[in-house]
Structures are given as structure tokens and as C-alpha cells.
Amino acid sequence: MRIDWIIPCRFVEIHDNLGTLVGAGSDTYWVAEFPAPVQVFLAMRFSAMQDELGPDNPHTLRNLIRDTQGNVLSEMSGEIVAEGEQHKPEYLATIMLPTIAQFEAAEEGTYMLESDLDGETNAVPIHVLQGPPRAPGE
């Protein structure tokens, strides 16, 4: 199983393996003060062959946060099992997963949200700034 893409957003829900995203691409968060909790919705899509699905084929999804200096702030992992059947078994199956990564931002800067599935890594940068929300360039 591999990661096709991960999109940070303000909200995501998955019905029938189809995603509804609000604020897709949100990558900048404004906080009143530090430290501040930051919650980021991540819409994830994976792909796999039929023989990689089912309860006998668990996959490990690791979520890692890097701080503004690139140091590992926190690392967690969970096991996922994807079920379902393709109309044609030889076709690649796609799986959508809604997730939230919550971490504490200690200072202003760019944090990296890394997701690792079966050894393949995808990283999403999240910028955390202090003050009221402003438009780019303000």
C-alpha cells in the first residue's frame, strides 16, 4: 500500500470512499500566543492491490511532527486495515482516510507533518504564525 497524496484542510469527511474537503490546501495557522495547540485535518489517499487489503493485511501508518528546527517533536503510529473489493481485482484500489494531527506549537515557524505508510513518507509543511489572520503580503 502506498500514499497517493495528503491534503491539509480545515475539515474532511469520507463517505463511500469519496472525500468532502473544506479549506483544502490550508497550510497557515494563526494563534494568539505560544505555546498553542494546532489541529490540522489531513485528507489521505492510499492505493493498493487487492491482495494488500483485508484484515489479514494490516498496515502501519506513522505520523511524525518536526519542529521549526527540523527536530522530531513527536512520533506516533497506528495500524490500519483497508477492506473492500474492486470491480476488477487487477485494478489498483484506492482508499481515503480522514485524519487529524494535533500538536503543540512552541514558537512561530514551519512545522512538518510527516506520514509514513509501509516505509513510504509524505511530508506536509504547516506554518504557524502569531497574531490575527492576515492575507499573504499584508
Added chain:
Amino acid sequence: MQIPITVFDHINKKVLVIQPGAAAGVNGERPLDELIAAQQASTAQSASK
């Protein structure tokens, strides 16, 4: 079928699986709907692009 949300809570060091609308939250005390509403209303909103 709606897929439950997997929460990587790095603050409380927990991985949670939450059914949307269920009476459980990231901190085990706030329903997810409240969490979403609070996030959207707080100053921690993402900047509009």
C-alpha cells in the same frame, strides 16, 4: 458509509479513532463537532489563500 476519523494526538500521546458525531473528542472531553466548530471559530484558522 462514513469513515471514522483517525486522530494523532501528539499533545496527549494518544491515537484515537472517532466516529463523527460520537460523544468523544481529541481530549476525551469535547465532541468532535465541538472541536471542529471551535477550530473554525478560533484565531487558529488558516489564512485564506
